[in-house]
Each structure stands twice: as C-alpha cells, then as structure tokens.
Amino acid sequence: MFKATIFVTLKDSVLDPQGVAVKGSLHSLGFVQVQDVRIGKRLEVLLDSESREQAEEQVQAMCEKLLANPVIENFAYEVEEVA
C-alpha cells in the first residue's frame, strides 16, 4: 500500500480572500509580524498500487484530472509506502 499526501494551493497570481481575512484576524490577535497567509488543501489518498512509480503516476493523473484546477491552483505530493 502507498499513501499519497497531496497539497493543493492557489497560484501566487491568484488572490486568496480567505488568506487575507485570516491575516487580518492574526493581526488583531497581536501577531503583527504576519506578512501573508495563503490557504490550501491537504488530501490523503491510500492506493493499492504495484509500485511507488505506478502510485506516483496515478497521483499525478488524479491531480491533473480532478484534484486541482490548473487555472487557479498548483499541486505537489509525496508518496510513501505503508503497511
């Protein structure tokens, strides 16, 4: 079994209104050092793949087809073997 941890984040060029709102709240809590906040998603996917290479190939395809929207989002992932 392989576990993929996938991170989906907004592209730098896309304004993140949630991040801006959270930054404002952090400032009002006194964390004045905060310069920027960007909010993304973390997905954990368990795969019954033959090999790490195959798992990575499948995760790459999943991200391109569904898990990330290439117009506004970037993705990255890590794949580890689990028992």
Add this chain to the structure above:
Amino acid sequence: MRFAVTVFPGSNCDIDAIHAIKDVLGESVTAVWHKESDLSKYDAIILPGGFSYGDYLRTGALAAHSPVMEGVREAAEKGKLVIGICNGFQILLETGLLPGAMRKNDHLQFRCSIPTLRVENNETPFTLQYREGELIQIPIAHMEGNYYCDEVTLAELKRNKQIIFRYAGENPNGSIDDIAGICNRNRNVLGMMPHPERAVCDWMGSSDGMKLFTSMLQYWKENYGAA
C-alpha cells in the same frame, strides 16, 4: 423546442428552471438525472443552480465528471444551446467548456441581491432580443461568483466578444473585469452567475430574464424550423 434541465445531487434551482420553460415560455422541458448520458433528443440544455455534490472539493468539480456531462459536451459540439446558471456556470468552467475558474467572493460572504447587468453582446442566441448596452435586473445568490481568468484569456474573451453580461453597478463578488456571464467562441454555450429563471414574471421583482429564454426560442425557430 425541447429543453432538458440536468439534475445533480444538490441541484436546487432545477424546479425554477423547469417552471420558467414550461409555464412561462410554454415549451417542452424534461428533468434529466445526472446518470443519463444521452441528451441527443433535446435542443437546449440548462445546467441549473444549486450546490451539486455539496460543493465538495471545488464548486462544480465533481458534477463535471458526471455521465450527463458527456451528453452536454456532445450537444455543445453539435451547436445545440447550453446554458449554465450559477452552479451550472461553475460546472461548465470545470469541464473546460468555458475558460477560466471561479473563486470565493472577495468579501467571503454569500450574496443574495438583484444587481443591474449590462448586456455587452446581443449577437448571441441567448441575447438577440436585448439591445446592446441594455440594463437589466437579474437576481444573484452565490458564495463563489468571483470569476477569474489570466490576462491572455481575458484579452481573448474581449477580442471575440465573449463577455455577454457585466455588472453595471457595484460588482457583488470581485469578478475580473466585472464579468457576470461569458460564452464560448461558437456562441452556443453560455455561463452566467445571475439567475434569469428567477426573473420571468413581474411579481418576482423583475421579468428581465424572460428575453433570454425567448431569444433562445427565436434563434431555434429561425435555424431549425417550427417549434
């Protein structure tokens, strides 16, 4: 003219769309469950508003992979009329039938109001009964209507006159270039955040949405014969 209204788990404006077509426009309309993929017997397809699949992952992302979207894609390729309203617009963006993507409203609030729109292009099957520049009132109700595309795409939308509706007053969601609705290059696929099906009788507060449906009917009669 035969209309289909697609129904996904979480659609909630399907009945409003059916009412507008059947009771106000007076044409045939069928609700089509998202598991059907053959839409060949319909002349026009409406993707209604709502919260398909609970807006999970991204608005419209899961509905975009439903079997019914194969039928929608085929219909669009054949030049049939496809209109996505609100969540339907989000689904069309996720399928790639229209360019760009939707973000959360810039103020992070759900916005329910009746904004004024400007008809930017009346040379489409959806707007031929409006005047260019006409100001119309069509209600909105959404959390993610903040349309985004990159500069290259925006320039292309402008050059091809694919921007069909803009917010004429205050922009209610932060969309790029005040965009409220766009069409594809062939002019037969329209996506818009405002709800024309909720503005088809005076008692609704506005009947300005009616001309969108009568435009579609006129276009169809002129191109495909009698109703």
